[in-house]
Amino acid sequence: MSFETFVTDKTGLQKFYEAIIEKNETYAPVEKFGNFDFKRITRLSECNPESPIEKTRSIKPLFFPRSAKVMKYVATSAGTEIAETDKDPLAGKRVIIGAKHCDARALQVLDKVYSWDYIDTDFRNRRQNTVIVSTRCDKAAIHCFCTSLDYDVETLDAMDVLIVNGIDGKIYIRAKTEKGNAFLKNFPTIHDSQLPENEAAPALKAQYEAFAATFRLQMNYREVNEKLSKVFDSPEFESLSSNCISCNTCAFVCPTCHCFKISDEKVKDTGVRYKSYDSCNNGYFTLMAGGHNPRPAKYRRWRQRALHKFVYYKERFGENLCVGCGKCTFACPVNISIFEVVNQVSDTAM
Ligand code: SF4
Numbered sequence: 001m002s003f004e005t006f007v008t009d010k011t012g013l014q015k016f017y018e019a020i021i022e023k024n025e026t027y028a029p030v031e032k033f034g035n036f037d038f039k040r041i042t043r044l045s046e047c048n049p050e051s052p053i054e055k056t057r058s059i060k061p062l063f064f065p066r067s068a069k070v071m072k073y074v075a076t077s078a079g080t081e082i083a084e085t086d087k088d089p090l091a092g093k094r095v096i097i098g099a100k101h102c103d104a105r106a107l108q109v110l111d112k113v114y115s116w117d118y119i120d121t122d123f124r125n126r127r128q129n130t131v132i133v134s135t136r137c138d139k140a141a142i143h144c145f146c147t148s149l150d151y152d153v154e155t156l157d158a159m160d161v162l163i164v165n166g167i168d169g170k171i172y173i174r175a176k177t178e179k180g181n182a183f184l185k186n187f188p189t190i191h192d193s194q195l196p197e198n199e200a201a202p203a204l205k206a207q208y209e210a211f212a213a214t215f216r217l218q219m220n221y222r223e224v225n226e227k228l229s230k231v232f233d234s235p236e237f238e239s240l241s242s243n244c245i246s247c248n249t250c251a252f253v254c255p256t257c258h259c260f261k262i263s264d265e266k267v268k269d270t271g272v273r274y275k276s277y278d279s280c281n282n283g284y285f286t287l288m289a290g291g292h293n294p295r296p297a298k299y300r301r302w303r304q305r306a307l308h309k310f311v312y313y314k315e316r317f318g319e320n321l322c323v324g325c326g327k328c329t330f331a332c333p334v335n336i337s338i339f340e341v342v343n344q345v346s347d348t349a350m
């Protein structure tokens, strides 16, 4: 289904963003120490909606926070009482601008696990109350491989509103979902510049083709899925993961990783329970109460990471647990690339 497309220029886009910020609780990439993270903003000058992908954290923490207080409790002579549960600060109606395509796509992947055997109502409510405005990249960064995975970047509908910097110098604003279509009706000034579909579609396609031609990394994900399912015992996992320092950074920045731990911090009679990110690369992740750890070696943990993303999630939910954003590789302190790992291990399949 195609929705309306509007054409504008840099000034028009700026006015569009300003109107969004004025009318809505808005989140956007905000720079700190050279990197960008999605924060609440009240003025366009506080953010850069076109922040470079290699320096921008994902939007996942706006739906699945890095560490969140679940509750506070107090031990009394009568037992333990819940003292306080916080109102969800991320549950209100809001808009994200400057989201990357891969980040928006990652939420569609996470929707599957969060609405599977247990419905995570916090995640679902945050999803339902958020409008995602996403700018398609103009150029792939060095570790990007989103165009090689099991979703079509050109026709992606993971964002509600799509912004495209056309190769003709014009800027295109297109609704991608019913929610996005309804949202754009709040901005009547852009409706003066509506474009017929027979002009909009070729302009968007031309930009996509120019963008797709900039990718250094390409792979056949079906072949990787098939071959990886046969290489559980490959010695390649050991050599490829030998430099890993198990810092978990790759999982913490990944827009699709969703492991978490529950921890209690107690001082005297008062405790706080947190839900925080965890990672299968963490040596203690599978440590059991009796002391047994089925993944004591890092190659086993890396094997789990690679196979979960490209075999197990696919078997259960029908798609890869990776959107090819390259964020794990940009952030890894020892330069381990998931693209190289899955491709090199696949090559060992008979
Ligand atoms: S595994 Fe790496 S490339 Fe894949 S989605 Fe996660 S951060 Fe992006």
Ligand code: SF4
Pocket: 243, 244, 245, 246, 247, 248, 249, 250, 251, 281, 328, 331, 332, 333, 334, 335, 336
């Ligand atoms: S970021 Fe790199 S070093 Fe850290 S756990 Fe991931 S692969 Fe290992």
